[in-house]
Amino acid sequence: MPEYKAPVRDIKFVMQELLDCDKHYKKLGYDDASEDMVDAIISEAAKFTEQVIAPLNQIGDEQGCTWTDGVVTTPDGFKDAYQQYVEGGWPTLSQSEEFGGQGLPYSLNASISEMMSSANHSFAMYPGLSHGAQATIEAHGTSEQKQQYMPKLVEGSWTGTMCLTESHCGTDLGMLRTKAILNDDGSYAITGTKIFISAGEHDLSDNIVHIVIARLPGAPEGSKGISLFIVPKFNVNEDGTKADRNAVSCGSIEHKMGINANATCVINFDSAKGFLIGQENRGLHCMFTFMNAARLGVAMEGSAAAEAAFQGSLAYAKDRLQMRSISGVKNPDGPADPIIVHPDVRRMLLTQKSISEGGRALIGYLSQLVDITHASDDADVKADAENKLALLTPIAKAFLTELGFECTSHGVQVFGGHGFIKEWGMEQLLRDTKISCIYEGTTGIQALDLLARKILGSKGQILKPFMTDIAIFSKDNADNPAMSEYVSTLNSYAKQWQMITGDIGQKAMKNADEIGGASVDYLMFAGYVTLGYFWAKMASVAQSKLKDGGEDEAFYQAKIKTAAFYFHRILPRAQGHAACIEGGVDSMMALASEDFAF
Numbered sequence: 001m002p003e004y005k006a007p008v009r010d011i012k013f014v015m016q017e018l019l020d021c022d023k024h025y026k027k028l029g030y031d032d033a034s035e036d037m038v039d040a041i042i043s044e045a046a047k048f049t050e051q052v053i054a055p056l057n058q059i060g061d062e063q064g065c066t067w068t069d070g071v072v073t074t075p076d077g078f079k080d081a082y083q084q085y086v087e088g089g090w091p092t093l094s095q096s097e098e099f100g101g102q103g104l105p106y107s108l109n110a111s112i113s114e115m116m117s118s119a120n121h122s123f124a125m126y127p128g129l130s131h132g133a134q135a136t137i138e139a140h141g142t143s144e145q146k147q148q149y150m151p152k153l154v155e156g157s158w159t160g161t162m163c164l165t166e167s168h169c170g171t172d173l174g175m176l177r178t179k180a181i182l183n184d185d186g187s188y189a190i191t192g193t194k195i196f197i198s199a200g201e202h203d204l205s206d207n208i209v210h211i212v213i214a215r216l217p218g219a220p221e222g223s224k225g226i227s228l229f230i231v232p233k234f235n236v237n238e239d240g241t242k243a244d245r246n247a248v249s250c251g252s253i254e255h256k257m258g259i260n261a262n263a264t265c266v267i268n269f270d271s272a273k274g275f276l277i278g279q280e281n282r283g284l285h286c287m288f289t290f291m292n293a294a295r296l297g298v299a300m301e302g303s304a305a306a307e308a309a310f311q312g313s314l315a316y317a318k319d320r321l322q323m324r325s326i327s328g329v330k331n332p333d334g335p336a337d338p339i340i341v342h343p344d345v346r347r348m349l350l351t352q353k354s355i356s357e358g359g360r361a362l363i364g365y366l367s368q369l370v371d372i373t374h375a376s377d378d379a380d381v382k383a384d385a386e387n388k389l390a391l392l393t394p395i396a397k398a399f400l401t402e403l404g405f406e407c408t409s410h411g412v413q414v415f416g417g418h419g420f421i422k423e424w425g426m427e428q429l430l431r432d433t434k435i436s437c438i439y440e441g442t443t444g445i446q447a448l449d450l451l452a453r454k455i456l457g458s459k460g461q462i463l464k465p466f467m468t469d470i471a472i473f474s475k476d477n478a479d480n481p482a483m484s485e486y487v488s489t490l491n492s493y494a495k496q497w498q499m500i501t502g503d504i505g506q507k508a509m510k511n512a513d514e515i516g517g518a519s520v521d522y523l524m525f526a527g528y529v530t531l532g533y534f535w536a537k538m539a540s541v542a543q544s545k546l547k548d549g550g551e552d553e554a555f556y557q558a559k560i561k562t563a564a565f566y567f568h569r570i571l572p573r574a575q576g577h578a579a580c581i582e583g584g585v586d587s588m589m590a591l592a593s594e595d596f597a598f
Contacts, residue, residue, distance in 0.1 A: 001425040002312030004054040004119045006046035009555065010357060011111050012039070014364045018541050021107065024368055028375040030105050038108060041093070045112040048088060052081050054119035060261025061122075061428045065202070067253045072201040072263045078123060082156075082204040091127055091156030095134065099150035106374060107367035110300065114360065117304035118311075121432040122261035124301075126159060126199050132293045133160025133211050137230065140278040140286040145230060148240045149209055159205040162294065163194040163212040163231075163267060164287070171445055173213060173284065174222035180214040180229060180274065190214055190231050190274040193251070193266060196439070200265030201233075201250035207242055208233040210267065212274060213283050220281060228283030229274035247272040258431030292393060295440045296366055299396035302404030303359025305433040309411035310352035312426055316415055317345050339414070347569070348410035354535070354566040355403045357559075361534040362396055384465060390454055391462050392530065398446035398520075399527025401436040408433045447519035450526070456508065456515065460501055470494045470533055477536075482543050486536040489567060493529045493574065500525065500581055507584065517585025521577040528574040532567065539563035 015021040015038065025033040056077045063075035085091065094109035095101025116124035134153045137145055152158035169175035178192025190212060194200075201208065210231045219225030235243040251266040278286040317340040321331065330337045339345045372385035408430040412419035419426040437443055454462050474491050477483040504522065507514040542559035545552070 001058045001423065002308070002315060004050060004057075004308065004311060006049055006115045006119075007307060007360075008042055008046050009552075010360065011042060011114070013538075013541075013555075013559075014361050015107070015111060017545070018361060018538055019364050019368055021105075021368070024107075024371065025105055028105070028371055030103075030371075030375065032102075033104055033108060041104075041108065042111060044088075045090070045115055048084070048090070049112075049115040049119045052084055053116055053123055056081055056123060056261075057120040058425060058428070060120065061258075061432075062422075064260035065253055065263040067250065067263075070201070070249050070251075072203065072250055072253060072265070074202050074204060074263070075261050078261065079204055081123065082126065085127065086156035091130065092154055095154040096138065096150075099138075099146070099154045101154045106370045107364065110296075110363060110367040113297065114300050114304045114307075114363070117301050118308040120261075121301065121305070122259045125259065125262045126202065126204055127156065128297055129162065129199050129294070130156070130158075130160040131297070132162060132289075132291075133209055135293050136211055136228075136277065136286060136289045137209075139289045140228070141230070144238075145275060145277070148236050148238065149230065149232075151240060152207065153209060157205060158207040158209055159199060159202075160209045160211060161197055161200050161267075162287070162291075163197055163200070163210050165196055166193060167195050171441065173226060174224075176213060176215060176226065178212065178214040178269065180216050180227060180276075181271075182216075183273070188214075188229060188274045188276060189271040190229055190269040191271050193268050195266050196254070197265045197267045198262055198439070200263060200267045201253075202263050206234075207236075210248065211277070211287070212269065213287060214274070216280055223284050225281050226283040226287075227280050228277040228286045230277055231269060231272050231274040235273055257434060258428070259435055291440060292389070295393050295397040295446075296363070296370070298436050298440045299359075299366075299393070299400045300363045301433070301436040302397075302400030302402070303356050303363060305404040305429060305436070306352050306356035306359060306400075306407035308429055309407045309426070310349065310356050312424075312429070313349055313352060313411045313414040314340075316418075316424075317349060345414060348414055350562065350565045351570065352407040352410055354562050354570055355400070355407050355531075357538070357562065358531040358535050358566065359396075359400045359404070361538060362392070362400070362531060365534070366392055366396060387462060387465055391450075391466055394441075394446040394450040394454070395523060395526050395530055397440065398437075398443040398450075398523050399530070401433075402443055402524070403527075405430070405433050405437055443523070444520055447523040448516065451504070451519045451522050452515050455501055455522075456505055460498070460505070463498070463501065466530075467494055467498065473533070473537065473540075477540055480540075480543075483536070483540055486539060486563070486567065489571070490529075490532060490536055493532065493571070496578065497526065497529055500578060504581065511585065513585045513589060517588050518581045521580040525574045525577040525581070528571050528577075532571045535563045535566045 022035050060075045066073045092101045094104050094106050097103040137149055166176055180188040180190050212229045212231045213226050215225050216227055233248050235246050237243050247270040249268045251268045254264040318338055320339045321334050321336040322339050323336055325337050325341045330341045369385040369389050376382045411426040415426050418424050474487045477487050504518050539560050542556040545556045
């Protein structure tokens, strides 16, 4: 099992050098988030993650969660580790001071979430889902609801979930059957069954606050008739203390491909007492507060998995001796050369490195945009941040999880036969990561959201601000010979992105299926170009640091060389997706449904 080491140097590079978090935080009034404070928090989080969370990863996979008569028990060590997590104040880091939080930026907490996800995906999901529940209640709940639920959720002694899908409806939430009937006291009786509820039942916290969608009597059909409710496992008194048990039970837990240490539950609501959040029939609007935060968190899981795969692969590739280099012996004192000298192993390692580090830069940028939406007083700046988040969140979620899963596959491949054996940890990483491509909306759902709702729905207007950012970067680096290749390549891809968008729009006017046929390839094209932009920015920063002299020359040289690899060997993949888009939808739809036979 690989030993996880938090990539502190690279996290600080992204936060402090690439994105200038010190200036960013001061501008938004996060006065406590000084450079010294950021350094201290990241260093302590690294220790906690390496020493407490990471060692539980393998045992969590081996033991999994157990279900007995509705009671779910987490693997050995998880409960103690979660208590240490709470006692260390980690859940409170970026939460509102009004409810006991430390009021620090979202982006600072995001870097810690990445470490936890790389170290132990299953464990990281328990507190991760609570953040979305808190965001939903804080944004849409009444003052009484906030006072009842937020302090304990912020503290971490209570956890939260999102209860959306049901066995018959999957992503099509408008088909839900869970009912909500108004009680005499103003509460609602919630009845129905939800499936795939991550952390829906466990022994880590004193209470679990479920955020549940349901339908009121006479509500409109489809998604327009969805309302949102708070349904706690234990009812809550007006003063926020825990009361009697609610009619909420765990019917079973799923036996899954991966993330075995996180309980994925069937949750039954039997006239359970619930409380409306927001307005009737506006539940999906409120739920997007939860879902958008969750999608960004899942995007982070993709790059976190790539980081974990890279660390395990790199350590093994340096030690494993096999065959001689085709360009000459590199290890004359040994019976063979370490496999890291072989070009194909380098290809896999650099793919992992370029995706993990590029993904970290993209997530860091998006996290700073979230900071702006939380704290900026400038309406125009806030609107620009929200616009860019709307565009880039589905790209990040789908692209980084697909590439993160690819990187875990490379991890198995680098280890060869040993990668297929459980004790080495790489096959667990692959199994744990696949779910990230699925939940919070599959790759296909994200692609339709991007292309149909965001891009074509805005007639391409949502794309313009990001294209402007690329143009400004290109102009700022136009006179730098070392950046000429990056600038010219980026400009070419940006123009192609806009041309492809226009072509799809024209085709869709004649055949709407062209949108569905092109959507995933469109998103992947956009993802490769977006990551190319961030790799160009990182190369520019590294070049400036080298020019200024000082320490860490090897670190900055590695950045520049990895950027070159990305542009030469990863970014060209986008052209394959462009060709698929050009091929159109006809070949997908030519075979009649009844002719799909075996």
